[in-house]
Amino acid sequence: MTAIDTTTDRPAPSKPKVSQFRRLLWHVNRTDLGWAIKAALTTLQLPARAKRIELLNRLPSKPEWSEASRKLAADGYVDVSELVDRSLAEAVAAVGEAKVSRLNELTDKQQLGHKSFWVSLLDEDLVNGAFATDHPFVRYALQPAALRIIGDFMHDLPQLSDVLLTLSQPTPNQALSYSQLWHLDHDDKRVCKLFIYLTDVRDTADGPFTFIPAGPSRPFRNTLKSHMSDAQVFAKTGPDAVKEMIAPRLSSFIVNTARCLHMGSRIQSDHNRLLYTATYIQQPRIFPEPPPRFRAAGALTELERAVMRL
Known part of the structure; x- marks a missing residue:
């Protein structure tokens, strides 16, 4: 794909204000003290957790899914390209390609504009900030293979937190920033x-x-x-520990981004990268629950409602 110039004269959106309580909680969650908060919250909701585990155990199980979950727990990542539903992946790809064909139009509408190196392409699909549950991006995230692999790792039915489509593009002459630098995700402990x-x-x-x-x-x-x-990270690990996910279109993988230091979107001239991301956490959420990210469209199972907190 050829890089597309999306430069506009739009003012950069202002960053939302963060409460002092949330800021403090964010810093605590970066340390092992966050596990104490997680344990306390879980203890207060033991019946709800028991129900989630019951729902998790209703999912089908396969030896290859169990092995993928074991690898995710041990290494923090696993390639699931051969384990997930190919038809659901193709549906996701079709949506993504349609969005890219309208790139300039969608760039003007995006709400998350603080990262100059990528464009968020799904904002127009939101109604009051929520995706319909029959959206192909949501259906991919709800497939049994993904839920079982992640759920067995978490020993709990995971909560689907968000789905995202981003097109990363080159930003020549700009310093690396945000997720182009090494970081851990602190949305929760898992x-x-x-x-x-x-x-x-x-x-x-x-x-x-x-x-x-x-x-x-x-x-x-x-x-x-x-x-x-890079210098700060390699001073502790050395570059030999780094893994790059070099893979063809429709390759799918799961990473525990709270444990695996990571970065990406360092796109070079005349290149770009279209990426689907679904984010899962383990309930109960450490931070205050945000507004609903999903809205019911059509029949849903009890398990699907639990995954999306509907």
Whole structure:
């Protein structure tokens, strides 16, 4: 795909204000103290957790899914390209390609505009900030393979927090920023992201998702730094620990981004990368629950309602 100029004269959107309580909680959650908060919240909701586990156990189980869950727990990541539903992935890709064909129009409408190196392409699909549950991006995230692999790792039915479609593009002469720098995700103590490459990622020029597995990432577990440079990271791990997800279109993988230090979107000239992301956390959420991200459309199972908190 050829890079497209999306420069406009729109003013940058202002950042939402963050309460002091939430800011404090965010810093606490960066440390092992966050586990104490998580345990306390879970203890207050034991009946609800028992019900979620019951629902998780209703999902089908396969040996290859169990092995994927074991690898996710041990290494912090797993390639699930051969385990997920190919037809659902193709449906996601069709939506993504249709969005890219209207790129300039959608760029003007995007709500998340603070990252100059990527464009969020699903904003027009939201109604009052929520996706319909029959949206292909939501259906992909709800497939049994994904829920079972992540659920067995979490020992709990995961909560689907968000789905996202982003087109990463080159930003020549701009310093690396935000998720182009090394970081951990602190949405909660356990955060798993399910990705699909919707374009081929052939080499480093395509800006692959790049990470350090859970073991070598351990020295950064209690760091209060938000984003770190290569030099800061390699001083503790060395570059040999780094893994780049070089893979063809429709490759799908799961990463525990709360444990695996990661970065991406370092796109070089004349390249770009279209990426699907679904984010899951383990209930109960440490932070105050945000407004609903999903709205019911059609019949839903009890399990699906629990996953999306509907």
